[in-house]
Amino acid sequence: MASLQSLRGMVDLLPAQISIWQHIEAVAREHFRRAAVQEIRTPLLEVTELFARGIGEATDVVGKEMYTFLDRGERSCTLRPEGTASAVRAVIEHGLLSQGPQRLWYGGPMFRYERPQAGRQRQFHQIGLELLGVADARSDVEAIAIAWDLLADLGVGGLALELNTLGSPDDRIRYRERLVAWLEAHRDGLDPDSQARINTNPLRVLDSKVPQTQATLAAAPPLAASLSAESRARFEQVQAGLAALEIPVQLNPRLVRGLDYYSHTAFEITSSQLGAQATVCGGGRYDGLVQQLGGPPTPAIGWALGMERLVLLLAQMPAAAAAGAPAPLDxxxxxxxxxxxxxxxxxxxxxxxxxxxxxxxxxxxxxxxxxxxxxxxxxxxxxxxxxxxxxxxxxxxxxxxxxxxxxxxxxxxxxxxxxxxxxxxxx
RNA sequence: GCGGGCGUAGCCAAGUGGUUAAGGCAGCGGCUUGUGGCGCCGCCAUUCGGGGGUUCAAGUCCCCUCGCUCGCCCCA
The missing domain is CATH 3.40.50.800 (Anticodon-binding domain)
Structure with a gap:
């Protein structure tokens, strides 16, 4: 085979598939316009430290999935594995927060060095939303509602909104101590991966898929018990807000997200029709990130939506697919x-x-x-x-x-x- | 990084050790050098992802390698 091929996990989008992409992008753009959310475009390449510091050294994304290399000036560069860190960097760098809260969206390719499978590629595309500068629970509700309405408008059916709270950073530290102690005491009931994670990323043990581990975990102390009164009240406000908008919610106390910067609200919109990679859209609150990256203390919430997974779902729905058909020649x-x-x-x-x-x-x-x-x-x-x-x-x-x-x-x-x-x- | 399945033309695909590698779609040429959609005729793989080996004989068996795919992990 002398002919050249694209790199593993890097996928061409051919003319026949483009119309559905453009349709999704157009609908998203329109929803953002209506919600007074403005687009931001940032470089695909960033200094490695941005992601290391932003996403968390202990996460899988940073630990083993980044495309990192030295450029000609010997700087360590990384192809962005997600959009939030870049957007936050740009907002800080240009002092946008001094002009008040920022309502931003972005779209484009992300890169993660993983083994490709259904709904997972090394270069994939996301559309993401970031609401920066507002702490109120209503902004969590608004962010989620924008994602939910966008997906509904596209005609995607069979979705579930899973919701959890990770509590405040203090709650988390307190819970983490309790959890680690408990996990240590029940180490024998855990699979090797989870055992290894006790010290690196104990919260992630909670959403292990290993049945034996899950059985052991049934008796583990729940995060909810470590929540402060404020955190609990906040979570209830989010739920009440979603209920008022008639957006159905599935509480999932095991939902822990893989990126370190999340606190309080965490959510995923999932489909049972996507195979192993069921999450179409995921996000949460990240109140500490802006400050951690050198900006002013700034509350924020955001989400990212996987384009390929959305296309996969839409392709199963003839009506939605037809909506994306290109206009014929005159x-x-x-x-x-x-x-x-x-x-x-x-x-x-x-x-x-x-x-x-x-x-x-x-x-x-x-x-x-x-x-x-x-x-x-x-x-x-x-x-x-x-x-x-x-x-x-x-x-x-x-x-x-x-x-x-x-x-x-x-x-x-x-x-x-x-x-x-x-x-x-x-x- | 680990495990399963698979790799025959642009696409789908038969073929399970024995002369010339079915068929369909698409494409190209013709029937029709001023009229498409239907029909008919013809052409379209010196070679089965790549390399090595076994054999008188390999698309078919073995080894290596690359790739695809599904799952684990992780996440969008």
């Missing part, structure tokens, strides 16, 4: 003969200037071939220009989608006629 120009061929590009350009989608056949092939391609192009009309038409400055217009007599009209009148046809809801 005109396909078929021509033959030197004089005729000279008229094609000027005609196409005039049509395009008027907003029509026009393709011309420049193959010089037999009419039969050109008509075949015209048909396949999906165009509504074919314009035919041969020697006779060129001499008379006319075109023969053929309706490719309905049986109707061909008509002949001046070449100068064609574009107007088509524009009118389209405006008139020509069925």
């Amino acid at each position: 005109l396909y120009v078929v021509s033959r003969g030197e004089a005729a061929e000279a008229l094609v590009l000027p005609l196409a350009r005039q049509g395009r200037a008027a907003g029509l989608a026009v393709e011309c056949d420049t193959s010089g092939a037999a009419f039969g071939k050109q008509f075949k391609r015209a048909d396949r192009s999906g165009a509504r009309f074919a314009a035919v220009i041969g020697d006779a038409e060129a001499a008379a400055a006319e075109v023969v217009l053929k309706d490719l989608r309905q049986h109707q007599a061909e008509q002949r009209l001046p070449i100068a009148a064609l574009v107007d006629w088509l524009v009118q046809q389209r405006a008139g809801g020509s069925a």
Whole structure:
């Protein structure tokens, strides 16, 4: 095999798949516009330290999944594994918070060096939301509602919103101590991975999928018991807010997220139809992150949505997939003969200037071939220009989608006629 | 990083040691050098991801390697 291939886990998006992506992006953009959320674009490449400090050294993402290399200046650089750290860095760097709370969204590729499987790639795409500067539980509710409504509007069915609270940093420290002590005492009932995690990332032991570990954990002290009154009240406010919006919630006390910066609200929107990688959208509150990265103390909440997983879900829903279908061509120009061929590009350009989608056949092939391609192009009309038409400055217009007599009209009148046809809801 | 499944044309795919590697879709040419969608005819893999080995004989068996895929882990 001498031919070149894309790198493992790096996937091409071919023209046939693009329309659904553009559809999702357009719907997301519109939801963000309505919610007064502005786009931010940051570099794909950042200094490694940003992620190490932001996401947490003990996390898997930082520990083993980053694309990290030295650039020519010997700086350690990393392809972003997620969007929050970059967005926060940019906000701090440009002093945006001095202008008040920031409502931001971003989209684009992320990179994690993992083994690819269904719904998991090394380069994948996320759309994410970050609401910075507001501590109130209502902003948690708003952030979640934006994600929920966006997914609903796209026509994704069968989703569940799983919700938990991780408590305040103090709650967590207190709980962590209790949990570690308990885990140490019940070490024998845990799988090796979980045993190893007792000291590095004990909270993650809670959502282990190993049945034996889960059985052991049934008697473990719950995080809820370590929550302060304030944290508990806050969690209740979030739940009440979601209930008021009639967004159904599934409380999941085992939901712990993999990135260190989360506190209080943590949530995931999952689908049972995605195989092992069930999370379409995940996020939570990260009140400590901005300060940790050198900014002013700033409460924040955000989420990220996995585009590939969303596309996977949408592909299972014919109605939603159809919504993303591209608009058909208005005109396909078929021509033959030197004089005729000279008229094609000027005609196409005039049509395009008027907003029509026009393709011309420049193959010089037999009419039969050109008509075949015209048909396949999906165009509504074919314009035919041969020697006779060129001499008379006319075109023969053929309706490719309905049986109707061909008509002949001046070449100068064609574009107007088509524009009118389209405006008139020509069925 | 660990485990299972798989790799035959652009795509789907038959083939389970024995002469020339089915078939379908797409593509190209023709029937039709001014008319597509239907039909018919023809063309389209010196070679089965790559390398090595076993054998008189390998797409088929063995080893290595690369890739894809599903799961573990982790997460979007």
